[in-house]
Amino acid sequence: MAQRLRRVLSVASECAPLVKTGGLADVVGALPAALEPLGWRTRILMPAYPGLLERVGRTRRIWRDEDLFGGPATVRSCHFEGLDLLLLDAPHLYDRPGGPYVVDGHDHHDNHVRFAALSWVAARIAIDGTSDKWRPDVVHAHDWQAGLVPSYLKYAGSRVPTLLTIHNIAFQGIFGPDQLDALHLPTWDFHPEALEYHSLVSTLKAGLVHASRISTVSPSYAQELTREEFGFGLQGVVTMRRDRGELSGILNGIDTEVWNPATDPQINNYDAADPAAKAANRQALLNEFSLAEPSGPLAVVVTRLTHQKGVDLLLEKLPVFIESGGAVVVLGSGDPGYEYALGELAARYPQSVGLHIGYDEQLSHRMYAGADLVLVPSRFEPCGLTQLIGLRYGAIPLVAATGGLRDTVVDATPEHLADGTATGFTFSDIDAGGLGFALGRSVDLYKDQAAWAQLRSQALNTPVDWGTSAAVYARLFTELVS
């Protein structure tokens, strides 16, 4: 007899393709399809931001509360593009202008309430079930926005096991202890071994303390998080969980149907066996941004424009890259200072620098397809998806050797080129000098088109799907329930 599928409640503040500000959304949206063949069926609980309910079509109410932190709330179930979604409809918390976290450049003033509410509802569903008679075997909480789920379950005496995944430890969900009561958190647990974080409360820390297990999105990032340079103050609690064998580093994959150069409707299609059409995509990208044919590689950057992503390093070293024959197209938004400086760079090199400030998923597809190189000089990178998409599209990743970047790109050293394992360029000194040196190596290798084609072929043949990692999650969930 077929075994019943086990149930995961995945709790997150974003989920592709509905709401996305970064890699978290991709993971939350892609993991369910990879887990299902392994016996785990997922429902995703997320806020019903403005317009979402209209977009998803028919929904069914499966949970309600007259007073969820100051207003009425319902959870509405629906299916959307293969995902089983539970949308938390609480107008007093989510129905307002702005993005998921920010409005007019500032955090929503009550983010701690908005996401504590999400976590509270997740815990209620895990404990009481829904009106369509569903209760999870495991709760998978993502980042600080879902960090309080394990705590709420613990305070309620629930034994439903939880996994908290850290996608980026730099965001910690911090607020003052005067809010504890309002958020149904007990003051008796406000101490350094639990909710307290330097006299404040951190929802991420709460999750790291209370979850049954914790994980991060790459093995290297898991190790890095135990160190002061990367732990953003939480290295102590991560180290404690690691020492008890309760920390896993599980590499992200990408959705290889969404990201498939052989079928992508945005581009001239190609694949590893026959990448010839990549040239047409390259030409199309040059045309789209009115760039001249470069003698060197055409690089792309697709990123949030922040300090983490090393945008300042790019600003320092791109002029040298361009003057040695390279060209670059940048897509991103973020820090106004970086946006301005990139605008200046584009004005200085109109034939070699394309710039689109904003968020544009479709354009990103055309960029990965047209690019020779994708640049990822991050100061830290929990996993990173752009280098994985680069591999998938034969856009050679040039990355800082940190976190998931280190785990997914094999440097084009003479040895790795010779033994056929190289897939990109990495640099360990994460500063302008390190980036400049790696860019120089890429320009040199590009002069040998046969070697470049070989490297691209190895990149195109690198597996970047969820297969292996989904199996690791499934094993972890199975351990948690048994």
Ligand code: ADP
């Ligand atoms: P992070 O989650 O830290 O932002 P990741 O590399 O994990 O970084 O994920 C970034 C994802 O968001 C990738 O899928 C990338 O293609 C996409 N992305 C980032 N910025 C933009 C943008 N401006 N337009 C379109 N897609 C973007």
